Amino acid sequence: MSTFKAPKGTYDLIPPNSAKYLAVREAIAAPLRNSGYGYIETPGFENVELFARGVGESTDIVTKEMYAFETKGGDRLALRPEGTASVLRAALEANLHKAGNLPVKLWYSGSYYRYERPQKGRYRHFSQVGAEAIGAEDPALDAELIILADQAYRSLGLRTFRILLNSLGDQECRPVYRAALQDFLRGLDLDEDTRRRIDINPLRVLDDKRESVQKQLTGAPLLRDYLCDACKAYHEEVRELITAAGVAFEDDPKLVRGLDYYTRTTFEFVHDGLGSQSAVGGGGRYDGLSEMIGGPALPSVGWALGVDRTVLALEAEGIELELPAVTSVFAVPLGEEARRVLFGKVTELRKNGIAADFSYGHKGLKGAMKNANRSGARYAVVAGERDLAEGVVQLKDMESGEQTPIGVNEIVAELESRLG
Numbered sequence: 001m002s003t004f005k006a007p008k009g010t011y012d013l014i015p016p017n018s019a020k021y022l023a024v025r026e027a028i029a030a031p032l033r034n035s036g037y038g039y040i041e042t043p044g045f046e047n048v049e050l051f052a053r054g055v056g057e058s059t060d061i062v063t064k065e066m067y068a069f070e071t072k073g074g075d076r077l078a079l080r081p082e083g084t085a086s087v088l089r090a091a092l093e094a095n096l097h098k099a100g101n102l103p104v105k106l107w108y109s110g111s112y113y114r115y116e117r118p119q120k121g122r123y124r125h126f127s128q129v130g131a132e133a134i135g136a137e138d139p140a141l142d143a144e145l146i147i148l149a150d151q152a153y154r155s156l157g158l159r160t161f162r163i164l165l166n167s168l169g170d171q172e173c174r175p176v177y178r179a180a181l182q183d184f185l186r187g188l189d190l191d192e193d194t195r196r197r198i199d200i201n202p203l204r205v206l207d208d209k210r211e212s213v214q215k216q217l218t219g220a221p222l223l224r225d226y227l228c229d230a231c232k233a234y235h236e237e238v239r240e241l242i243t244a245a246g247v248a249f250e251d252d253p254k255l256v257r258g259l260d261y262y263t264r265t266t267f268e269f270v271h272d273g274l275g276s277q278s279a280v281g282g283g284g285r286y287d288g289l290s291e292m293i294g295g296p297a298l299p300s301v302g303w304a305l306g307v308d309r310t311v312l313a314l315e316a317e318g319i320e321l322e323l324p325a326v327t328s329v330f331a332v333p334l335g336e337e338a339r340r341v342l343f344g345k346v347t348e349l350r351k352n353g354i355a356a357d358f359s360y361g362h363k364g365l366k367g368a369m370k371n372a373n374r375s376g377a378r379y380a381v382v383a384g385e386r387d388l389a390e391g392v393v394q395l396k397d398m399e400s401g402e403q404t405p406i407g408v409n410e411i412v413a414e415l416e417s418r419l420g
Contacts, residue, residue, distance in 0.1 A: 273316030
């Protein structure tokens, strides 16, 4: 056994379970690729200030959870705790917004890092697939992203997730609400850290998960009662477009995402089978983020869906994904000449798109057939010196046990026919 173990709060993805994660990533990405979103990949670490400015200095992510460090050259960097700020930074740096085709539509997949108390569904290293539409203020974009996420989840077979929807207003109406909320919060019995948040970003207090805080928030002013006419109209159009697409959602006037950059549309995907860590994804509009990190005004919207939590949601609903076979054909050579011939046939099968494997290590027939069984292959191709002298190999159906001699030069065409 190795001396080393995976760090606390992390996990290794290993076969066969890793195939489920790959299938989830693919299912989430598929509707994005069909809707004009191009793939982007950013570094696993960025300048600390990118997240401090974008995510928000008062958020738990920045104050408590971010892995920050100083390089030998004196640069202050952080492992990325979320994807949006990095993707927007990369888009601005590459001047994608100047190409004349707005919005810039991007999707990404990767690992993210937060120092949290580990529990089921909450890790220090986690995987997300995300999408961002940069440079356009249009309710149809907000609706599109919500619909695409719903489509992705349903393609996996998920049925008992819920979509929560809210509007956080904009720079016109949110300050009025902010002042009313601050007045309310200052009258509560809160600890010093929470009281400091009242001055920096009082909406963060609404997102506090502690029961002692939540009990006191009964009767807190709701943002929906302070929305300006423009924000009301925008939000109503988002709701109408989602409804017309047949996507069910719940209005949640208390929904506040854990990042400071959100404006107007905000939404969350929750699954009640996951216990306290019920959010499987979420996002919203972030019209001011580009300016926060030194770019031009670029109204944008996006989301990130947790791969880990989506897998847990599938397990909670008892859904088994139909995964393609890792190996369809397993070759069992008996003797040196058979090794040479069958290795060539395995290479040919692979070139023709058939998943094939080979018995390595000069095993005998019994040991090699055990490996063939463990591989999950539908067919085994067995050959010894006598078979080759007759110009055939033995094709064994691993389900029925039926074995048929097939001409050496016909085996690839035969397997293509049988496997479709």
